[in-house]
Amino acid sequence: MAAPRAATALPRWLLPLAVLPAVLLLVLLLLVVVRLPWAGDLGIHAATVERLRHSLGDPGNPLVDADTPSPYYSPWTLLLGAVARASGLSVFVVLRLGALVALGLLVTGVWRYVRTLSAHRAAPALALLCLLLLWGTVPFTWSGFLGLHSLALTVAYPSVFALGLAFHLWAWLARAPRDGGRTGWGTWAGLGALWAVVLLCHQFTGVVASLGALATVLAARPARAVTARTAAAAVAGLAVLWLWPYYDFFALFGAGDGLEAVHRPLYAGLPGRFGLVLLGVAALAPRLRRDRRDPLVLFFALGLLVSAAGGLSGHYSWGRALPAALIPAQLAAALEAVEAGRRAVRAAWACLLAGALAVGAWTQAGTLGYVVDRGVLPGPVAAKYRPPWAGYHWITPWVRYGDVVMARTFPSRQIPAYGAYTVAPGYPDFFLPDEERRAAAVRRYFAAGTPPDERREILREYRVRWVVDRGPAPRTEPGLRVVARGPGGQVLYAVTGAG
Structure with a gap:
């Protein structure tokens, strides 16, 4: 993979114009963590931490009174359960603390990965804005998907922690091959273990992480020594998956039939949910012309292939690989706005991106309702807000x-x-x-x-x-x-x- 493109001179106004909205969105998400709105799967994650708080070694089924393993017992929930057990804090306080850690890991991971693609100072902030806002004109919420509204409701889920680790994994993998094989075997084994931890924490995000890692390695055109170390990393990761004591990871390959009906809605309403991402798809075209093994292009192609295969074959759970197509397209849109050839072309891209981000922000404006009372919001914004569950x-x-x-x-x-x-x-x-x-x-x-x-x-x-x-x-x-x-x-x- 080529080194990140050298930065060209940036107008003084561009950096704050990218950084300020990104900071405001992060502040909004921090305030959401304080309230921790309940919708979707928060209950299963809270129950998992509660069982581990009472028994780290033999927690049993998290939902029913039965002694069975569960894929929800991951390295991340094990850590949260240990914190809850040692501190005496309530499960929901521990989930808030975990959400803060996961959000920090995600932001730093995006920054590190984007730095492997571009040296522009505005690139990481623009990338974060695109990941949060460049979606569609219909709000969409699902764990493992990084839209602002989705992240507000899933920030305490293991999927956010796993995505943060995935970005760090891609960043490390992007840098390691450049040393010509001098990175030690132990470092590569650690990368394999990190890959396994992502898979154990959230299996669907683990698929996205795997596709991104494969794209990164393929784009690097690794030397023979690096290829051997990459294989060693894969073996180390498989060993961690096999040794994990809380559930049989490989048994999950037989669980697909029970998940297809749940995931079928992922393939409905695609233009409304993801229409703005087409700008990023267009941004991938010049990257392909510049380098046929561009990591974002390869990443997008792999994600699109898996997701399309799932829709065509009726394996709708494969739709959870959609972020592997969305993330590289969103990042490409951000990078093209600061890297496109001539200044006029960059300006055109920046204007298109600004318009798309504004539409995305308006679509997801209902997220404000998780921070302030609905009655304070303007009528059109309040209409976009959906109240969370009341709890028990x-x-x-x-x-x-x-x-x-x-x-x-x-x-x-x-x-x-x-x-x-x-x-x-x-x-x-x-x-x-x-x-x-x-x-x-x-x-x-x-x-x-x-x-x-x-x-x-x-x-x-x-x-x-x-x-x-x-x-x-x-x-x-x-x-x-x-x-x-x-x-x-x-x-x-x-x-x-x-x-």
Whole structure:
């Protein structure tokens, strides 16, 4: 891979024009961390840290009362669990601290990686703006995707930590081949271990990291000595994956069929979600003309190939590789604005990019609602805000750690965050052998025509102590006692065993 292009003279106004908005967005994300809005998968990550806080060695299933492994037990959540255990801090405080670390790792990783591509002082800030804002005209939220709105809701997820590590991995890989093979074997083994940690922390981001690493190595045209060290790094990484004690990483290759329906929406509404990224795709064309083995071009091609193959073959979970196509295109858009040949061409690119970033910022303006009260926001901005989930802290005065709660799918995605278990997991669980039986038991319990005796038998079988439900009228079957009422008409019932 060629060395980063030398910086040309920059207008004095360009650097602050790029840095100031990037700083403001980072401040916004820091304020979001303080509030830590709850939506999506925060509950499973909080539950995972809670289990590790109580038992680092044998935490069991994070969602249900079963002794099974879980891919959520990663090096990152293990560290957070150890911090929670040693400090006595609540899980949500620990998640906030973890979010700060992950965000710092992400920003420094982007800075280091972009520095391997360009020497322009404005390039890292512009790259960060593109990663956060250059998406589409429809807000899109999914872990592993770096849009501002998405990052605001997933900043405490392991995917953000893994992406930060991925950027650092690419930066190290971009620099290592330039020394002609002088980098020691131990350093390369460390890079392999880092690659494995990314895969263990968030498997889908690990795929993105792998594609980026492959593109970086291919672009470097490595000498034979570097190729041997790269192979050694891969072997070291595979060894770490094989030795990880909390779950069998390689068993996850058989989990695809259970994830396809969940990921099918990734292929819907692509123009609205990612239309602005086309500017970055256009920016890849001059990079390809300059160097047919440009790392961003190779990275984009690999990501597009995997994502398109998933959509065409019905393996919709492969759509989680989309960031491997989006990230290089977004970075290319930022770099072209400061590197395009003549000054007039750079100015044209900068104007196009500024317009696209403005559209992206307006699309994701609802993120402000996670920092200030909705009533303070202007009407058009408030209309873009979607309130986060309320949570289930209201049950904690009665429900203790390890209690089993009968609940439907939606509350089952949040209740384990407070230490309780649910009968069926709120998320697909490849390692839980009786997952379908548990889900069927929950459906049967809440079905209108189920006899009271069958309901009591289900409660006894799963040692249920509490029931959470909502409805126009309270449940009246024997053996339940109303204990508390929560938001949205929800009711907490104690299972008394009477009747």
